[in-house]
Amino acid sequence: MKTRQVSFVNAAFRFAVLIVGFQIAAHLSQEAKAPPPPRKKLPPGAMHALNFFAAARAYPDKIISGGGFYRAYESSQATLQKQSPQKSNATKWKLLGPKNVGGRTNAIAINPQNPNTIYVGAASGGLWRSFTAGVGVEAWEYVDTGFPVLGVGAIAIDPVDTNKIYIGTGEVYGYQDATGGVTIRTTRGSYGIGILKTNDGGATWSKSLDWSYDQKRGVQALAISPQNSNIIYAGTTEGTYKSTNAGASWTQVHGILMVMDIDINPQNPDIVFASCGGLGSPGAAVYRSTDAGLNWQQLTNGLPINYTGKTIIGIHQANPRIIYADVANDFRTVGIYRSDDGGDSWRRVTTLDIAQYQGWYSHFIWVHPTDPDFIIAGGIDLWKSTNGGVTFTKKSDWAAWQFGVVPVGGPEGPPHYSHADHHAVAGDPFSPDIIYFTNDGGVFRTTDGGETFEGLNGGYATTQFYNGFSSATSDSTLAIGGLQDNSTVIYEGTDAWRRVIGGDGCWTAIDPFNHNVMYGEAQNLNIFKSTNRGHENSWFSATSGINRSGAGFV
Structure with a gap:
């Protein structure tokens, strides 16, 4: 009986093992038929390289601190060995140009006492000055501030003492999101170090609003009171700031971020307008103060708020109750609005899409100083109205630019040519037809x-x-490079470089064994080839077999 019981237990055990075995085999069979789990998408090698590049410079921190760049600049100034005059002359750099093509420029100010003296602020070329109203082969000279300034976003000249000049540094369109814009256009720009001031016409400069150690900031607008030049307003990424002592100290008077424009009533300087908002920053609207910045009111009553681009204001100088506002979303104009009662109420005079896809980036409104119905609106091109914006006529065409070697000092195209993407405007204080x-x-x-x-x-x-x-x-007299919004240019040993291809120029190459063979690129991986050193009408597409879908901006 015991033997039979053991045999039964053994048989049951074997049967159970057999059943479990079938189940395991079936499960394994199902797993074998099921598709493998998706592989985790890893960052591209280029991202690893960039992260390593940044980490090596941030060590022992994970990221470079807000003031790290300026501290590095100070260290280099203090510790780099000074070269002897003989060695310094032997290794001096020479500017090759281009001197016949200008770059992105964000700010302009005309000396109110001498209109031949003009200051302009480049996006990454610093501050420049002309004593010839910009006319001539060598019309411009670089103004060395003594500080690491790339982008200049605003310039203001004291109307009483024109040797006193203020510049706002940086070029920021999205709050704390200026990273160069190589792939994503809306991150274009650079951060600044605050506001600089000169008392001697640009010979020496000092810090006025010092943001050297908190550099994810920018200054986009400056306005000096027409009745007291010690009073200055600054439109910044951090809000509206005010100085009452000619820039010796600053106080934040309005906290709405991304102030893109500041305008002061020319007859009553207690009335100040601040246009806030950039790429969807909170509180986007036009604000007005009637008590010199103590209190601010958001203007609505016909004027839109919460736009995703930016708004630029234009005040009629003879009758400042007439005000225009050029309002845009990031990629389309919302409209041009007009107020005839100092900003209490507004009406839209046109929905013409002047800014187009650059609503976050480049547009303005200018009002003739004596004729309130004569306005010029800048966007990709320039538009003119003589009836208060009811109708506009397009006056410029960016696509008319000339290729090849344009002469230094111009012309760069026919009389209806002005380059694309207009950022700033200034009228001659004595001749209103000169703008x-x-x-x-x-x-x-x-x-x-x-x-x-x-x-x-x-x-x-x-x-x-x-x-x-x-x-x-x-x-040594042959080189080629791609420019932001200024096509591809070829150096041929002179100040005047040859312009080819078009668009934004990008990566380039010259065949090391045959210099007649060159390669250039425009945005979105449009690759071109030339077999005669890049001369006009010699470029042809070289993208056969390349999948360009999803290619980055550059």
Whole structure:
């Protein structure tokens, strides 16, 4: 009986093992038929390289601190060995240009006592000055502030003592999101170090608003009271600031972020307008103070708020109750609005899409000083109205730019050419038909009230080269590089570089064994090839077999 019981237990055990075995085999079979789990997408090698590059410079921290760059600058100034005069002369750098093509320019100010003296602020070329109203082969000279200034976003000249000048540094369109814009356009720009001031016409400079150690900031607008030049307002990424002692100290008077424009009533300087908002920052709207910045009111009553681009204001100087506001979302104009009662109420006069896809980036409104119905609106191109914005006529065409070797000092195109993407405007204080514009191609002006235009870029070496610049291996007078919004340019041994291809120039190459063979690129991986050293009409597409879908901006 015991033997039979043991045999039964053994049989049951074997049967159970057999059943479990079948189940395991079935499970394994199902697993074998199931698709493998998706592989985790890893960052590209380029991202690893960039992270390593940054980590090595941030060590022992994980990221470079807000003031790290300026501390490094101070350290280099203090510790780098000074070269002897003989050795210094032997290793001195020489500017090659281009001197016939201007670069992106964000700010302009005209000396109110002498309109031949003009200051402009480049996006990454610092501060420049002309004593010839921008006219001539060597019209511009670089103004060395003694500080590490790339982008200049605002300039203000004291109307009483024009030797006193203020500049706001940085170029920021999205709050704490200026990272160069190589792939994502809306991150274009650079951070600044605050506000600098000179008392001697630019010979020496000092810090006024010192943001050297908190550098994820920018200053986009400056306005000096027309009745007391010790009072200055600054529009910054951090809000509206005010100085009552000519920039010796500053106080934040309004905390809404991303102030893109500041305007003061020319007859009552207690009335101040601040346009806030950039790329969807909170509180986007136009604000008004009637008590010199103590209190602020958000203006609505016909004027939109919470736009995603920016708004630029234009006040009629003779009758400042007439005000225009150029309002845009990030990629489309919302409209141009007009107030006839000092900002209490507004009406939209046009929905014409002047800013287009640059609503976050480049547009303005300018009002004639004596005729309130004569306005010029800048966006990608320049538009003019003589009936208060009811109708506009397009006056410039960026696509008319000339290729090849344009002469230093111009012309750069026909009379209806002004480069694309207009950022700032300033009128001659004595001749209202003379108006200056800055755009992605430098400095332009009209002398006939916006009917024709001319480039003023002689010697204004501020173009922005993307990486991928190429030099010939055995010819020191041959090189090629791609520019931000200024096509691809070829150095041929002179100040006037050859402009080719178009668009934003990007990476380039020169065949090391045959310098007649060159490669250039425009945005979105549009690759071109030339077999005769890049001369006009010699470039052809070289993208056959390349999948360009999803390619980055550059």
